Amino acid sequence: MGATHSEAERDWPPVPMAVLDLEMTDLPDQLQISEKCRAGLALLRVRGRPCGQAVVRLDQPDNPLLPTILAGADSAFWEAWLRCRLGLDASYADRPSTMSVSVAVCTRDRPEDLKRCIDALLRMPDDGQEILVIDNAPSSDATAMMIQQMSRIRYVREDRPGLNVARNRALEEARGELVLFTDDDAAPDPLWLRRLARNFDDPLVLASTGLTMALELSSAAQIDFQRYGGFVRGFKRVVYDAAEHDPLLAWHAGAGVNMAIRRSAVQLVGSFDEAFDAGTPTHAGGDSEMFRRILSAGYRIVYDPEALNWHRHRKSADELRRQLFGYEVAGASLLTKAFFVDGDIGALREAVRWLKREIRFLFRAVLGRPNVPSFSVSFARFSGGLVGPFLYLRSRRQVR
Amino acid sequence: MTAEQASPSLSVVIPTHNRRELLHRVLDALAHQTADPATFEVIVVPDGCADGTEGMLGAQNYPFALKIVEQSDSGGPAAARNAGSKAAVGRILLFLDDDVEPSPGWLEAHRRSHELQVGPVVVLGPYPPVPHASPELFRAIARNWWTKHFDELKDPGHRFSFRDLLTGNLSLPAEVWEQVSGLDPSFRAHEDYELGVRLMLRGIPFRFASDALAYHHEYETTTLAGAFRRAREEGRSDVLLSKKHPHVQTGLRVTTLFPRSCGIRGVLHHLLFVFGEWIDPLAQGVAAMLPIIARRRLRGLYFALYHELNEYWYLRGVAETLKTRLAWKRFANGAPPPHPAKKLSVDLRAGIRAAEVAMDRARPDEVVLRYDGKEFGVLPCEVGVEPWKGSHLKPALCGRLAQDYLERLLEAGDMEGVPPICRDAVQRGITKARLAMKVPREQMWWEQDGQWRVFISGAGD
Numbered sequence: 001m002g003a004t005h006s007e008a009e010r011d012w013p014p015v016p017m018a019v020l021d022l023e024m025t026d027l028p029d030q031l032q033i034s035e036k037c038r039a040g041l042a043l044l045r046v047r048g049r050p051c052g053q054a055v056v057r058l059d060q061p062d063n064p065l066l067p068t069i070l071a072g073a074d075s076a077f078w079e080a081w082l083r084c085r086l087g088l089d090a091s092y093a094d095r096p097s098t099m100s101v102s103v104a105v106c107t108r109d110r111p112e113d114l115k116r117c118i119d120a121l122l123r124m125p126d127d128g129q130e131i132l133v134i135d136n137a138p139s140s141d142a143t144a145m146m147i148q149q150m151s152r153i154r155y156v157r158e159d160r161p162g163l164n165v166a167r168n169r170a171l172e173e174a175r176g177e178l179v180l181f182t183d184d185d186a187a188p189d190p191l192w193l194r195r196l197a198r199n200f201d202d203p204l205v206l207a208s209t210g211l212t213m214a215l216e217l218s219s220a221a222q223i224d225f226q227r228y229g230g231f232v233r234g235f236k237r238v239v240y241d242a243a244e245h246d247p248l249l250a251w252h253a254g255a256g257v258n259m260a261i262r263r264s265a266v267q268l269v270g271s272f273d274e275a276f277d278a279g280t281p282t283h284a285g286g287d288s289e290m291f292r293r294i295l296s297a298g299y300r301i302v303y304d305p306e307a308l309n310w311h312r313h314r315k316s317a318d319e320l321r322r323q324l325f326g327y328e329v330a331g332a333s334l335l336t337k338a339f340f341v342d343g344d345i346g347a348l349r350e351a352v353r354w355l356k357r358e359i360r361f362l363f364r365a366v367l368g369r370p371n372v373p374s375f376s377v378s379f380a381r382f383s384g385g386l387v388g389p390f391l392y393l394r395s396r397r398q399v400r
Numbered sequence: 401m402t403a404e405q406a407s408p409s410l411s412v413v414i415p416t417h418n419r420r421e422l423l424h425r426v427l428d429a430l431a432h433q434t435a436d437p438a439t440f441e442v443i444v445v446p447d448g449c450a451d452g453t454e455g456m457l458g459a460q461n462y463p464f465a466l467k468i469v470e471q472s473d474s475g476g477p478a479a480a481r482n483a484g485s486k487a488a489v490g491r492i493l494l495f496l497d498d499d500v501e502p503s504p505g506w507l508e509a510h511r512r513s514h515e516l517q518v519g520p521v522v523v524l525g526p527y528p529p530v531p532h533a534s535p536e537l538f539r540a541i542a543r544n545w546w547t548k549h550f551d552e553l554k555d556p557g558h559r560f561s562f563r564d565l566l567t568g569n570l571s572l573p574a575e576v577w578e579q580v581s582g583l584d585p586s587f588r589a590h591e592d593y594e595l596g597v598r599l600m601l602r603g604i605p606f607r608f609a610s611d612a613l614a615y616h617h618e619y620e621t622t623t624l625a626g627a628f629r630r631a632r633e634e635g636r637s638d639v640l641l642s643k644k645h646p647h648v649q650t651g652l653r654v655t656t657l658f659p660r661s662c663g664i665r666g667v668l669h670h671l672l673f674v675f676g677e678w679i680d681p682l683a684q685g686v687a688a689m690l691p692i693i694a695r696r697r698l699r700g701l702y703f704a705l706y707h708e709l710n711e712y713w714y715l716r717g718v719a720e721t722l723k724t725r726l727a728w729k730r731f732a733n734g735a736p737p738p739h740p741a742k743k744l745s746v747d748l749r750a751g752i753r754a755a756e757v758a759m760d761r762a763r764p765d766e767v768v769l770r771y772d773g774k775e776f777g778v779l780p781c782e783v784g785v786e787p788w789k790g791s792h793l794k795p796a797l798c799g800r801l802a803q804d805y806l807e808r809l810l811e812a813g814d815m816e817g818v819p820p821i822c823r824d825a826v827q828r829g830i831t832k833a834r835l836a837m838k839v840p841r842e843q844m845w846w847e848q849d850g851q852w853r854v855f856i857s858g859a860g861d
Contacts, residue, residue: 012856013855013856027817039855053848053851054851055851055852055854055855056855057855057858063822064817064819064822066817066818067817067818067819067822067825067826068822068825070815070818070826070829071822071825071826071828071829072829072851072854072855073829073833074833074847074848074851075833075847076847078802078806078830078833079798079802082797082798082802082805082806083798086752086794086797086798087794088794088795088798202531203531204531204533227849227852227856229845229849232845232848233845234845234847234848241540241543241544241547242537242540243537243540243541243543243544244544246699247697248697268533296535296697297533297535298532298533298534298535298536298539298540298543299533338697342697343695343696344696344697345696345697345698346696346697346698346699346700347697349698349700370856370857371852371853371856371857
């Protein structure tokens with residue numbers, strides 16, 4: 001059909017796919033989508049609240065839309081749909097937070113993406129939040145120039161490179177009790193702030209995370225990132241607590257693209273570890289490493305899927321491979337830190353589990369099994385995990 | 401001074417045992433209630449205290465009337481509460497633990513709950529752990545138990561059970577207390593459950609007052625060793641409870657643990673029942689290693705050992721009355737099955753509201769749910785639980801019965817926007833979500849991952 005020749009190398013899932021945002025109580029008769037899209041990923045809302053997703057075919061125009069979506073919806077959607085039908089209350093109110101809030105976007109040389117992000121942030125209701133842009137070791141003053149033309153945005157330049165360095169700067173600069181973080185390649189939903197900030201009534205909650213969906217699925221790499229995990233963390237609210245969740249797996253709670261940190265966390269569990277994340281040899285993981293310390297110290301993290309953010313995934317296969325390599329480096333770095341710095345023997349067990357899983361993936365990729373990432377991706381992950389500990393030690397030396 | 405002011409209408413009873421500082425904090429919080437201090441009295445029952453609690457009480461000056469009821473030979477908290485309530489003059493008795501610190505509106509909220517209710521009611525107040533972070537794994541487990549417990553009570557679809565009655569933050573009319581003659585002092589644990597069973601039998605409704613908030617300083621009073629001691633007391637008490645109220649036995653751990661007692665575990669249990677005294681030091685040794693295991697963050701091992709030790713001490717308590725595993729077997733197998741005395745059948749086609757009204761009127765033990773004549777689910781009979789009422793229906797339909805209800809709605813053609821020709825596909829979609837709906841699963845993306853798999857493999861459709 002409409003796919004270009006190079007993208008048609010594999011036929012299914014089709015490329016591109018449409019990204020749909022559907023209100024299920026008021027479904028349109030006809031979808032406004034490009035003809036090229038033979039399938040789509042739909043975010044399902046009930047009365048404005050994100051509550052589920054469906055992966056649907058759009059190449060059978062005779063099938064009515066509603067049943068097509070219902071046939072592919074997940075359990076969280078059905079529960080929300082039933083609650084709505086029975087007239088039970090929606091989960092939580094969307095009132096402005098009683099706490100003062102700062103939003104921080106850490107960026108580096110991506111003015112176009114950043115513009116989209118800021119436009120989305122400015123569509124949020126004004127509850128008195130401040131918006132900070134942390135320009136991290138920029139190679140030009142393009143970002144600075146752009147921000148100058150905008151009102152309501154505070155520009156901060158941080159010359160030491162590193163995402164965690166920029167995050168720490170944001171925590172220092174912010175005036176709010178809560179600091180909400182997002183990335184320059186994301187575009188939050190208008191109610192993102194309120195829904196992320198409402199989870200802090202419990203003083204033990206030091207962080208809250210939200211749902212991050214794909215902004216576009218226009219390339220095979222973007223679709224792969226989405227279908228093999230991506231930022232998806234399900235559609236049910238979860239309170240993470242060390243009694244039920246291993247702090248080593250705190251990354252299950254979410255990611256830095258969509259998180260809020262209580263600023264007092266810096267005093268309680270320490271600031272972001274500058275040996276981690278983009279701009280260092282560890283590539284990523286600064287968020288997970290913070291989450292691990294929060295849970296280990298006996299505090300909590302709330303995952304609230306109604307706090308919605310849209311993220312533009314990496315477009316090319318190369319970028320995706322590098323990103324997934326980086327994730328595994330970060331994962332291994334985290335275990336290395338837990339083991340050597342904190343004497344956490346449980347990290348060893350987790351490392352063995354990781355090794356078993358990745359070897360299984362590699363084998364299945366070699367055998368060409370369906371529903372497994374390609375060999376090159378699996379290999380990138382595997383090698384990332386193996387070199388991770390060494391890269392972490394190098395990163396640590398650099399920071400010191 | 402009018403006669404009404406002279407005799408307070410509310411009596412707060414606090415048994416205490418060697419917790420002078422905590423008790424001081426609790427009394428201080430009572431001195432700062434929004435309620436007029438002339439309307440309530442506080443009765444402290446020092447139960448064999450040796451830490452100068454009485455001296456502290458004498459030295460303080462409180463705005464409310466304070467009575468001290470001595471209990472010299474540590475008779476346990478049940479006897480202490482009984483003694484305290486004997487000295488009470490109020491129409492409403494309120495029970496607080498000495499480590500439970502009430503919020504300023506606590507008393508007012510309890511009073512209001514009684515005033516709002518026609519007829520007697522048992523008011524349960526929440527006392528979640530006071531916010532306190534600790535890196536210790538045991539603290540996380542203990543905190544989690546309490547947090548979860550009160551979250552359940554808060555759920556609008558919650559059905560109260562005798563297990564919900566805890567004496568740490570509780571109020572009820574003094575008249576009811578006298579009718580049931582208070583707590584049974586022969587229990588050293590679960591005396592609250594036992595009272596709950598009797599109140600349930602009398603049909604006195606339970607009510608959860610979320611605004612009657614108090615904070616539990618559990619991190620200062622519960623310990624790992626204490627948890628195991630308590631497990632043993634609970635084992636002993638559950639046998640006692642089963643003998644006194646056989647109808648609740650099926651729900652108790654002494655019964656539910658037995659089916660697991662087979663194979664090697666069964667042999668070990670034989671040893672536990674016969675040679676327990678010689679095994680105890682080993683169990684204590686393992687318990688002493690738990691903090692080291694926790695520090696090394698060997699979570700899996702820690703949880704496994706913790707649960708085994710807990711079960712061990714519980715069964716040691718059981719073994720004090722039932723001397724052999726064979727006796728335990730007979731006891732567990734002899735538990736009478738739940739028996740629904742009153743059944744109701746409702747058809748939801750006639751509307752949810754009508755079904756709710758019918759349930760409120762009948763207060764059945766079991767409800768058969770139909771839609772357009774066809775049965776699709778049952779709200780089951782459970783022991784020691786309040787009868788079903790209308791407000792339980794919707795949460796049950798959205799929870800444990802969601803799957804069956806949706807399928808029935810679809811089958812009956814009552815799902816708007818789904819033409820008959822698409823029913824099979826939607827039906828398959830609902831079925832795919834089946835497990836997810838029955839098991840509370842909270843982790844991540846496995847369901848979304850499954851959606852992609854189905855989508856990919858469905859390419860040939």
